[in-house]
Amino acid sequence: MFDFIKKNIWLLLGSFLLPVGLLAVAFAFLGIYWGSDTSILAGDAYHQYVAIHTLYRDILHNSNLGFLYTFTNGLGLNLYAFSAYYMGSFFIPITYFFNVHNMPDALYLITLLKFGTIGLSSFVALKNMYKKIPSLLILALSTSFALMSFLTSQVEIIMWLDVFIWLPLIIWGMHALQDFGKRRLYFITLSILFIQNYYFGFMVAIFLIFYFLARSTFQKWSWRKFFDFALTSALSAFTSLIMLLPMYLDLKANNSQAVSQINALWTQNSDLFDLFSKNFIGAYDTTQYNAVPMIYLGLLPLVLALTFFFLPHVKWRTKLAFGALFTLLIASFYLQFLDLAWQGMHSPNMFLHRYAFLFSLIILLLACETLTRYRQVKLWMLLLPFIFLTFAFIITALLGGYPYIYALHVLLTLLFILAYFLGALTFFKKWLPWRPLLIILSLFMAAEAGLNTYYQLSGIKREWNFASRNYYNTQTEFIQPLIANVHSRTGNTFVRTENIAPDTANDGMKYNYNALSQFSSVRNSNSSKIMKLLGFHADGTYLNLRYPENTLIMDSLLSINYNINQFQPEKYGFKQMKP
Structure with a gap:
């Protein structure tokens, strides 16, 4: 293996950097880069994945949290089973170096690293399986695979x-x-x-x-x-x-x-x-x-x-x-x-x-x-x-x-x-001659992959929209201090907090507070079924569970002691909490 690396060091480096570079350029044309006004958060990335990565980061930083169970989602969530689909990546520990404010940059970085690693692993595999193929074509094929439309x-x-x-x-x-x-x-x-x-x-x-x-x-x-x-x-x-x-x-x-x-x-x-x-x-x-x-x-x-x-x-x-x-x-x-x-x-x-x-x-x-x-x-x-x-x-x-x-x-x-x-x-x-032709073909394949990548990302922008950094920061700067205040008042006492007008159904995960709302493919459907019978909004497969428009009886029964309320009239039994 060391001989392989030594012999192909520049090609290995290229197989990593080429997909990263083409993807980064395509993102940049859409105004997405490190610290940009437009974040990489589109669709479920905004509603699920940034919250999940932030939860993982909080677990790494807080000894009171663990990887087995969490109350930040639904009545409770089996994190061990949840991680088999959402949190199994070897790259997710990178979130340790970020926080909820700059987590979009973490997802941007991890995305680029993953695409680069796909190109690298593809090159290594193809080069060892098909030794007769010229290395430049292997490089072009690995880039095509890393940037395929799927x-x-x-x-x-x-x-x-x-x-x-x-x-x-x-x-x-x-x-x-x-x-x-x-x-x-x-x-x-x-x-x-x-x-x-x-x-x-x-x-x-x-x-x-x-x-x-x-x-x-x-x-x-x-x-x-x-x-x-x-x-x-x-x-x-x-x-x-x-x-x-x-x-x-x-x-x-x-x-x-x-x-x-x-x-x-x-x-x-x-x-x-x-x-x-x-x-x-x-x-x-x-x-x-x-x-x-x-x-x-x-x-x-x-x-x-x-x-x-x-x-x-x-x-x-x-x-x-x-x-x-x-x-x-x-x-x-x-x-x-x-x-x-x-x-x-x-x-x-x-x-x-x-x-x-x-x-x-x-x-x-x-x-x-x-x-x-x-x-x-x-x-x-x-x-x-x-x-x-x-x-x-x-x-x-x-x-x-x-x-x-x-x-x-x-x-x-x-x-x-x-x-x-x-x-x-x-x-x-x-x-x-053979070598100049190889270079030309490889460049055309890389250009083709880059063009297709740009159009795929443009399609995502039209259909899902990449969230603005300003909107994300506005929500974060509003909610996080309130949750910090709740934590300072309650200490280790178990209470739940809910948002009357939530940003996402996974705000509990994102800001580390015990919540009822949830939106994920892996969930506790049995508890969500009970919640639906008790009056909470839940869809047919319990993919979504929502708190708004719930009753005071449920607040009392489920220990919902705090509400984040910006727009609606004050609720009976709740009083405004000073920062």
Whole structure:
């Protein structure tokens, strides 16, 4: 490993800095940077993740708090199970050096670090799996993976990003296990994924089974390798039970409505040209409801992945196996049962098709398989995918009826396809030496990834809006001194505080006070059900529990001794507290 680092030190550095730089520039064009007037907090980042990171920071600084349970959310929250989805990142301890006032900067920093680490882990994995591919192309491919649309279009969901740090390493580990009988890397990385994020771990585990079977067709079938893979995977799952078992018990106890009903054959809003519409550079429709899957990785990897099926020395059974895997993923975007099966039979609350990254992953892997066999590639094998995609994009733009595809997206996509085709033609005609051509292609791929990233972030800004720093600071400067006053008066006495006009439902987490309101995917549904019966506002799945418009009886019963009240008339039994 040390020899690998020494030999590739500059490329390793580039694989980290290139995604960081492109993402930072895209953010900067939208007015988002360290200390900027516009924060990185969009959607759930404002309503959930900044509060969760602040809670983690408070636990690190306060010996009276712990990682097992908290009363800052609902009637009480199992933090151990909660952390299996929200707080498992190795980067979250960075919050120790921040506070509630500058926590948006912490999320900005952690986001950049995670994207950089995704690029780094992708480069390391791809370089070790596909040693014949030139390093510059590996660098470009790792950047494309780090900045694929699935991540950049949902950049505010910060806890998902860690999954993609481990995913390339898991694939590398599986290759090492399958090809050389080496189990350690696969076992360690898969175990970490299960511990850090059980939800995506479930999807990845399903994919790994299909990918192992497809990849087994490269060689003669071996039951020994299959049992080795199955046993190592099972041991990884057993090792992860330290987190998975409490999480399972919590889900079983608190998510009675977790299984969604299949009420149609087809997924909502699916259409014939969806796959092509989301492979335009910059295509962004929505991350709310009726979204088309976010599958964009890059145009050149897509061309190379399609070229794989024309390679003469790849067995037909291998082409059929990977074609079947492609077909399964595509069918999942259209068939409701398969769509739900990937997601644990639970329909997501927005951010749909959460397994769509697997489509981008298989595109990346097949592109690398093609590049490894570049000597087998003939010009016509590349020409066919170029022609097919060009016509498909034109037909989609003219007849597809996708309002989120603008003329600029079409123009950029066709220009980059033309550029890559000219690059392929240059390679076969030897119009340029190999190394300058590699540099040009890599620069084009980086530019393409950067452009798409900017358009994805612009889509988030239009749909969700990045919160202004001034608004965030106004809320913080108003609420935090009041809570400090409450703490000074109550000491260690257990009381609850609630905001009549809350900024978010997770203000208790953010400002470290015992509260009833909550908004999170992991929650105590049983207590929320009781709260709803007692008159508190809660939605059907208890994703939200809200305090406003509650009664004095409940205040007394649940020890709500303090109200933050800016607008409404004074409540009976409450008196104004001097600062």
